[in-house]
Amino acid sequence: MASSTLMDARWIARGEERAPLSRFLLWLAPWIVLLAIGVYAAGLCLYYGLNQTNMDNRFAFGLWIFLDLGIIALGAGAFFTGFLVYILGRTELKPILNTAVVVGFICYSGAVSILMIDVGQPLRAWFTFWHPNTHSMLTEVTFCISCYLLVLSLEYIPLLLRNRQLKQLPSFFVFEHQLHKLVPVLAAVGTLLSFFHQGSLGGLYGVLRGRPFAFRTGFLIWPSTFFLFILSAIASGPSFLILITATVEKVTGKKLVADRVFRRLGYISGLLLALYVAAKSIDTLVWLNFTSRSEGFAPWQFYSHKPFGTPILFAEIVVLGLLPACLLIPETTRRRRWILLCAAAMACSGVLLNRFVLTVQTLALPTLPFDDFLQYRPSWQEIASFGGVIAYGVILYSLSYRYLPLFAAPKEGDPPHVSGH
Amino acid sequence: MSARYGMVIDLDRCTGCGSCMIACASENNVPSLPQATARTGLTPLLVRKVSNGEDGERRRAAFIPIMCAHCEHDTPCVKVCPQQAVEVDKATGIVMQMPQRCLGCRYCMTACPYHARYFNWWDPAWPKGMEKSLNPGVAVRMRGVVEKCNLCHARLHAAEEKAAAAGKREIDPADYEPACAEACPTGAIRFGNLADPDDPVSKEARSPEAFRLLAELGTEPKLYYKSKEAWVRALAESNSARNSEVQHG
Numbered sequence: 001m002a003s004s005t006l007m008d009a010r011w012i013a014r015g016e017e018r019a020p021l022s023r024f025l026l027w028l029a030p031w032i033v034l035l036a037i038g039v040y041a042a043g044l045c046l047y048y049g050l051n052q053t054n055m056d057n058r059f060a061f062g063l064w065i066f067l068d069l070g071i072i073a074l075g076a077g078a079f080f081t082g083f084l085v086y087i088l089g090r091t092e093l094k095p096i097l098n099t100a101v102v103v104g105f106i107c108y109s110g111a112v113s114i115l116m117i118d119v120g121q122p123l124r125a126w127f128t129f130w131h132p133n134t135h136s137m138l139t140e141v142t143f144c145i146s147c148y149l150l151v152l153s154l155e156y157i158p159l160l161l162r163n164r165q166l167k168q169l170p171s172f173f174v175f176e177h178q179l180h181k182l183v184p185v186l187a188a189v190g191t192l193l194s195f196f197h198q199g200s201l202g203g204l205y206g207v208l209r210g211r212p213f214a215f216r217t218g219f220l221i222w223p224s225t226f227f228l229f230i231l232s233a234i235a236s237g238p239s240f241l242i243l244i245t246a247t248v249e250k251v252t253g254k255k256l257v258a259d260r261v262f263r264r265l266g267y268i269s270g271l272l273l274a275l276y277v278a279a280k281s282i283d284t285l286v287w288l289n290f291t292s293r294s295e296g297f298a299p300w301q302f303y304s305h306k307p308f309g310t311p312i313l314f315a316e317i318v319v320l321g322l323l324p325a326c327l328l329i330p331e332t333t334r335r336r337r338w339i340l341l342c343a344a345a346m347a348c349s350g351v352l353l354n355r356f357v358l359t360v361q362t363l364a365l366p367t368l369p370f371d372d373f374l375q376y377r378p379s380w381q382e383i384a385s386f387g388g389v390i391a392y393g394v395i396l397y398s399l400s401y402r403y404l405p406l407f408a409a410p411k412e413g414d415p416p417h418v419s420g421h
Numbered sequence: 422m423s424a425r426y427g428m429v430i431d432l433d434r435c436t437g438c439g440s441c442m443i444a445c446a447s448e449n450n451v452p453s454l455p456q457a458t459a460r461t462g463l464t465p466l467l468v469r470k471v472s473n474g475e476d477g478e479r480r481r482a483a484f485i486p487i488m489c490a491h492c493e494h495d496t497p498c499v500k501v502c503p504q505q506a507v508e509v510d511k512a513t514g515i516v517m518q519m520p521q522r523c524l525g526c527r528y529c530m531t532a533c534p535y536h537a538r539y540f541n542w543w544d545p546a547w548p549k550g551m552e553k554s555l556n557p558g559v560a561v562r563m564r565g566v567v568e569k570c571n572l573c574h575a576r577l578h579a580a581e582e583k584a585a586a587a588g589k590r591e592i593d594p595a596d597y598e599p600a601c602a603e604a605c606p607t608g609a610i611r612f613g614n615l616a617d618p619d620d621p622v623s624k625e626a627r628s629p630e631a632f633r634l635l636a637e638l639g640t641e642p643k644l645y646y647k648s649k650e651a652w653v654r655a656l657a658e659s660n661s662a663r664n665s666e667v668q669h670g
Contacts, residue, residue, distance in 0.1 A: 049542060049543060049544070049564045049565060050525075050540070050542055050565065051456070051461070051542040051543050055527075056458070056460035056461045056542075057460055057461060057462075057530060057536065057538070057539050057540060058460060058536055059460075060527035060528075060530035060531050060540065061527065061531055118526075119524050119525045119526050119565075120523070120524070120525020120526075120527070120540065120541070120564070120565025120566055120567075121523065121524055121525045121563075121565045121566060124504075124522075124523075124524045124525075125524065127504040127506075127522060127524055128503045128504045128524065130504075131504045131505045131506075131522060132503065132504065132505075133500075133502055133503055133504060133505045135500045136500060136501050136502060136503045136528075137501070138501060138502075138503040138526065138528050139503040139504075142503055204501075204528070207500070207501065208497065208501075208531065208532050209495060209497050209532075209534075209638055209639070209640065210497040210532050210533055210534030210535075210635075210638060210640070211531065211532070211534070212638070294637075295637060295638055295639075296635070296636075296637025296638065362531075363531060367534045367535075367536070367635065368487075368534070368535065368536065368634060368635065369634075369656055369657060369658070369659040370469060370471045370485070370656060371536070374460075
């Protein structure tokens with residue numbers, strides 16, 4: 001044990017204090033178990049097919065798609081922070097950049113993994129690149145997410161090569177140095193790709209003429225949900241980074257990022273959230289008064305099926321949209337850490353609720369006049385598979401935090417005001 | 422000349438016997454899956470029972486066969502498929518599904534307003550001995566792909582081959598009829614070329630009694646229904662009715 005502890009210490013950056021190896025392994029143990037269960041459940045789905053899920057011919061999309069859309073939105077902090085730092089020159093956000101890259105990589109790689117289980121013929125995934133239907137939003141999503149995951153990998157590699165042991169290898173050191181020069185270019189490419197796939201994910205539903213609850217008109221070929229998804233993703237991404245970093249600070253008991261960085265992220269998140277709420281409100285009014293009626297549906301009938309009533313719409317726009325925006329924008333409320341964290345959590349919840357409404361409520365609602373309102377409960381295999389992705393994320397982040405310089409930027413020397421082990 | 426194949430289903434004649442469903446399954450090698458439920462089974466043609474909501478003597482029921490409506494305009498499933506596994510055949514107007522190219526993403530199923538697309542949740546299997554009754558002209562679909570009504574495309578191929586052998590460019594309409602229309606004992610399902618104004622089915626589709634489900638979506642479905650029963654028409658067009666009620670109410 002002593003030798004393994006010594007071995008472990010050699011991989012941790014000089015001057016950084018980390019928990020003893022035994023405590024770190026104890027922290028990882030439950031996540032490893034969860035990951036193992038998730039891998040087993042995913043294996044069942046791949047081997048026996050999607051009959052292992054509770055999806056069906058009406059509920060063709062389920063928990064996986066909802067959560068995919070959710071984590072991709074929350075992972076938007078990666079590209080957006082890169083955009084702010086490298087394109088707009090907001091260098092004060094640099095201390096959060098590394099963690100943003102790791103969070104983004106986890107979110108996107110996790111989402112792609114789940115998508116590979118979610119399709120009936122995963123080995124045919126390359127068909128989309130070979131026979132692309134350029135009119136399909138899903139084609140755009142597939143291309144952009146694949147490319148962006150590659151970009152995130154290229155952004156993650158320099159961080160990986162800055163590990164204390166790896167950087168001692170001259171070739172790795174040179175490679176990392178050269179790759180690092182590309183980071184601003186990667187940030188620009190990542191921004192372009194992300195704008196398109198975040199939008200296309202919204203467009204997935206907005207173009208569904210056969211689902212009047214989701215169908216939206218828009219600008220040229222893009223339905224309004226295209227733009228709303230971009231806005232909501234870049235609004236919630238910074239909030240998610242605040243939550244992740246604050247959680248890491250709480251767990252490790254260390255002050256990792258200066259408070260002004262948190263406040264800056266909160267302000268950006270609040271401003272964009274306010275913009276999103278305004279756009280979402282206009283979109284809802286247009287849909288209520290024009291789009292739905294032109295499709296032959298009275299919009300309020302969609303809210304007559306419990307539990308999907310108007311309170312969900314109210315919660316999405318006001319409670320989890322307008323309210324956190326009002327808390328994040330003023331300096332007075334944003335300076336109070338607990339308000340900042342609560343507002344960030346509300347912003348993230350609002351975006352998740354939006355994705356839930358668009359994926360699950362859309363499919364639950366009847367379209368034919370004699371159809372029923374349907375319910376769907378995910379199977380344990382669906383839940384466990386996704387639990388596995390969460391576990392994968394926690395493990396990868398924990399390893400990255402322990403062995404890589406995630407928060408290496410100089411701190412302001414703020415006294416730690418969080419407690420933990 | 423391009424055809425626009427479609428159907429008119431006389432709901433007043435439909436007794437809900439299910440012959441069309443059996444004929445469809447038999448013709449298209451649809452497996453019988455005991456483990457499937459009403460929500461996971463393969464029913465490219467599904468006869469739905471509806472009622473007027475009344476009780477006792479005033480209760481009335483009708484049967485509405487649901488299948489792919491072969492939407493003509495802005496076809497919802499075609500435009501969403503990421504790898505062109507769905508297309509509208511310009512020569513026939515039939516919305517074609519290519520299971521061998523399907524990824525199984527099921528995006529087309531979420532796009533279809535008629536819920537007329539089905540996913541193969543299980544490996545296809547038949548009771549021992551029944552595999553000998555499979556139609557050799559139709560490929561069996563594998564697990565993990567989507568399928569739907571293709572208006573018995575194998576029969577169209579056979580008719581085209583027959584016409585070609587006779588040196589003709591056009592098929593004889595008498596040589597091509599989907600299995601459901603052929604099997605219907607009451608003649609409720611009628612199949613024809615909607616592009617031909619003299620075709621009896623085309624004339625029926627233009628009759629005042631004919632209607633289409635979800636016509637207001639603007640996808641121009643080629644599946645028509647007809648009924649003289651006011652409540653059936655009211656039910657089928659109830660989205661419009663509810664809309665009017667709200668607009669004027």
